[in-house]
Amino acid sequence: MKIAIIGLGMRISGVWRHLHATAGGRMTLVGFADPAPAVGLGELAKAGLAPGQGFTDHRTMLAALKPDAVLIGSPNHVHLEHIRDALAAGCRVFTEKPVVISPEDTWAAAELIRDAGPDRVQVGLVLRSSPFFRAVSAHIGRIGRLVSMEANEHLPPAHGGFLMRDWRRKRAWSGSHILEKCCHDIDLYQALCGRVSKAASFGGRSIFTPENARLAGDGRYREWWTGWQGTDEVFASDGDILDHQVAILETERGVRISFHANNHAADRQRRWLICGVEGLIEGDFANPVLRVRQVYQEPEGIDLGTGTAHHYGADEAMGRDLATCWLDGVPFPVPAKAALEAGLACMAIDQAQRTGTIVDASVWMRTLDGILP
Ligand SMILES: NC(=O)c1ccc[n+]([C@@H]2O[C@H](COP(=O)([O-])OP(=O)(O)OC[C@H]3O[C@@H](n4cnc5c(N)ncnc54)[C@H](O)[C@@H]3O)[C@@H](O)[C@H]2O)c1
The missing domain is CATH 3.40.50.720 (NAD(P)-binding Rossmann-like Domain)
Known part of the structure; x- marks a missing residue:
């Protein structure tokens, strides 16, 4: 090829x-x-x-x-x-990912994907290939009907500083932080819990602001590279993305989710706690042991064997998944439509944050269904 x-x-x-x-x-x-x-x-x-x-x-x-x-x-x-x-x-x-950065572009992308055939387009939602997500998917049936979930994505300071210097700092180029970065997370929640139907959200820029510039020094916040349209400013960046955001979500299956993003946390975390009627699953992508506990039973540790490899072992796995998809016709773990749905859910969260309202994401999901069933 x-x-x-x-x-x-x-x-x-x-x-x-x-x-x-x-x-x-x-x-x-x-x-x-x-x-x-x-x-x-x-x-x-x-x-x-x-x-x-x-x-x-x-x-x-x-x-x-x-x-x-x-x-x-x-x-x-x-x-x-x-x-x-x-x-x-x-x-x-x-x-x-994200495939596109607006609902209008989502409709255009959906038409292109429909006309080409959905199996002609693969999307790099790499965490679908991660050992963590594969293990959760394998054990989720043990905790009964899903009820609620709390989750986060907390980035260490160097990563947050990079976001304020990189092209990602501008919504015109990235869409938003939630869309650009957390579309991975929202995609996985939707894969397990159903598509987001309602979203509320609060967020802002409270960390990477001039009054916190005292935190900089000795090359701090500049460990990562500077790429296309990069700038050197961290605490006085011309970016318009948020540096922390929380969202509460309800899905089409009635599962309630709370999500917390923070781009300057002392600990890196990508933590999940999923509660079903018959048990719970708890873990962190960076932690090699997943915890499953059924009600009135002892907890069980599932060894993921991933250590702390980049993207938690998902990059190598996605390379294999893409090779077998293109060379041998094996389906890729990310349906193209799901990638568009993840984008729409993130856009609904951002609209909720901007307008201070609860956004009905199901309207957008139905529009997408009309183009790409
Ligand atoms: N799946 C993941 O885990 C993951 C991780 C990081 C980045 N990404 C995604 O990968 C993409 C690139 O991110 P990155 O971190 O590599 O950014 P980057 O800045 O390192 O690379 C972007 C490249 O695009 C080039 N470019 C700019 N305009 C272009 C144009 N009109 N035509 C062709 N090339 C153009 C730039 O010169 C640059 O070399 C983004 O969509 C990002 O969201 C995904």
Whole structure:
């Protein structure tokens, strides 16, 4: 298979590395399109992988190289254009999440996916491939009908500082923090508990503000790279994303969820507590033991064997999943429609936070069903 990349940044260079590790000689990276590919070129060089022929414009690249499949790793606001042009060129598409950043673009993406065939588009919601999620999915049937869930995603300060410097700081490019980062989490909750039907949310920027600039110093908050449209400002960033947000959600199946995002926590956490009528499941992606307890029974520890590998062992697993999908026709763990649903749920949370109202997300979900049943 001839593979090409659009948006050769940090993420997609890693996706290709893991895909290549499984596919070996059955896939070749023939080239890439990126106006400023500095980070990704460096990462491929470190891994000893050849980038193929470089282009600044993706349409010129598609016409010249005629790839069989394209990996899209550009910033979120240009994904739709890249997906459209890659499908029009007859390519299979892997796109990074979130697929798009607005409801209107979601309808356009749904039409493209419907017309191409949903199995032609894979989305990098990598945590679907994680040992943690696979273990929860395997044991969830033991706790009976799901009732309620609390969950969080807490990022360490260096990661939060990166978000204020990177292109992710601007909603025009990323969508929002919840959409850009937590769409992974919301996708998994929806996979287990049903689609979000109602959302309420509060949030703000209380950490990365000028009065907290005393926290900076000695290269703090700058450990991570600076990429496309990056800036050096952390506490006086021109970004408009929030640095903490809470949401309460109700799903179509009547499960109630509370979610807490914080981008400057002393401890990194991605913690879940799911309660069913007959028991609970508790764990953290970064913790190798999942706890399952049925009512009136002793707790049981499930060893995930993941340690603290990057993305909790999910990156390697997704490389294998994508290789077997494209080479052997095995279904990919992320249905393309579910990726759009995750985006819509995040957009509903953001709308609830912006307007101070409870948002009825089911209206958007039904519109999506009308396009992509
Ligand atoms: N699945 C995951 O866990 C995960 C993790 C990180 C990032 N991502 C996603 O990957 C994507 C890229 O993130 P990143 O961290 O690699 O960013 P990055 O800044 O490292 O890379 C983005 C690249 O896109 C290029 N680019 C900008 N405009 C372009 C255009 N019009 N055409 C082609 N290329 C263009 C930039 O020059 C840059 O090289 C985002 O959608 C992000 O949400 C996913």
